[in-house]
Amino acid sequence: MIRNYSSDYDVKCQLDTCKTYPVITDSERGEIVCGGCGLILVQNISNTYESNGYTLEGFMKLARTGPATSLTMYDKGLSTIIGTNKDFSGNTLSSKTKYKFNRLRTWDQRSKSKNIATLSKAFTLLHGMKTKLGIPDNVVENAAYIYRKIVSAKLTRGRTMVSLISASLYAACRENGIPRTLDDIASAGNIERRILSRDLRTIIRNLGLNLKQYDTASFISKISNNMNLKESIKRDAIEILRRCEKEQITAGKHPVAQAAASLYISCIMNGKNISQKKFSIESGVSYVTIRNRSVLIKKTLKLFE
Numbered sequence: 001m002i003r004n005y006s007s008d009y010d011v012k013c014q015l016d017t018c019k020t021y022p023v024i025t026d027s028e029r030g031e032i033v034c035g036g037c038g039l040i041l042v043q044n045i046s047n048t049y050e051s052n053g054y055t056l057e058g059f060m061k062l063a064r065t066g067p068a069t070s071l072t073m074y075d076k077g078l079s080t081i082i083g084t085n086k087d088f089s090g091n092t093l094s095s096k097t098k099y100k101f102n103r104l105r106t107w108d109q110r111s112k113s114k115n116i117a118t119l120s121k122a123f124t125l126l127h128g129m130k131t132k133l134g135i136p137d138n139v140v141e142n143a144a145y146i147y148r149k150i151v152s153a154k155l156t157r158g159r160t161m162v163s164l165i166s167a168s169l170y171a172a173c174r175e176n177g178i179p180r181t182l183d184d185i186a187s188a189g190n191i192e193r194r195i196l197s198r199d200l201r202t203i204i205r206n207l208g209l210n211l212k213q214y215d216t217a218s219f220i221s222k223i224s225n226n227m228n229l230k231e232s233i234k235r236d237a238i239e240i241l242r243r244c245e246k247e248q249i250t251a252g253k254h255p256v257a258q259a260a261a262s263l264y265i266s267c268i269m270n271g272k273n274i275s276q277k278k279f280s281i282e283s284g285v286s287y288v289t290i291r292n293r294s295v296l297i298k299k300t301l302k303l304f305e
Helices: 056-062 095-110 114-133 137-152 161-176 182-189 193-207 216-226 231-246 255-269 276-283 287-301
Strands: 023-026 031-034 040-042
Touching (some): 114 137, 114 161, 161 182, 161 193, 182 193, 216 231, 216 255, 216 276, 231 255, 255 276, 255 287, 276 287
Antiparallel strands (some): 023 031, 031 040
16 A cells, blocks of 8 residues: 655554554655555655755756756757767767767757857847846846747848847836836947837837836936935935826926936935036936926925925
8 A cells, every 4th residue: 555645754654553663764766664564655755955056067066957948048048068078977088989979069050040040149149238237137038038029020120139139128127117228228239229219119019018117216216326325315306206296297207307307406405516417427318308307396396495
């Protein structure tokens, strides 16, 4: 008689005569057996554990399953890799066997489709932009998913790879609420803003993306952190923004300009003199726009009266 247990291995035999006998664990067979009557209490247990290690060498020695699949890899991490010219015990292969494996590597490389080579270049560029902009891995994963949808929809003809991967990254940032502007993405991708904006409209229209509006408060945090402003200034700027939203004067306004204007007014309220030009350089918005937004906020909220 065999009984299956899902996860609870603290079991004992139900016979009265066996209660004094200990259970025996057979690691080779993966079974737990009663020491009195020999009844198999648990079968198909696993005593192994997953250990990835903390270095590449430790991972290769200890891991049983390999790295997780990822959309940011051109092959999703599932391609066959022909290793070095050594056997499983570390001995060097013969010259005849080396020649065979070199030919296998050559044909393995030649057998890959053109799309795989294109995806490899695109995702290399994507990882470079991720490092420049400091974007989380989950957002990059989402950007890779959007780019794969672009390739499947055959929207790459007549458009550069750089502009499409940049547009995918911006769309992923919008979907995940990561405050990155078109100018930030265009600068990281080294492309013109108008080209990025044009291709972004194209993929939104053809893929049916529903991008959420940015939260203006996130830009307040971004600008204030870059300028090393105090937390009190940031809190007052968020309060000014909240009052502006209550007065309904933020609709249709540039969120970055609104955030910069709120921070500028907050600095004045806290006695810190920072020119509008510095906010303009940090936010990427003209100081004329910041000045106009500041005048409107002061007039509507009746500040400094």
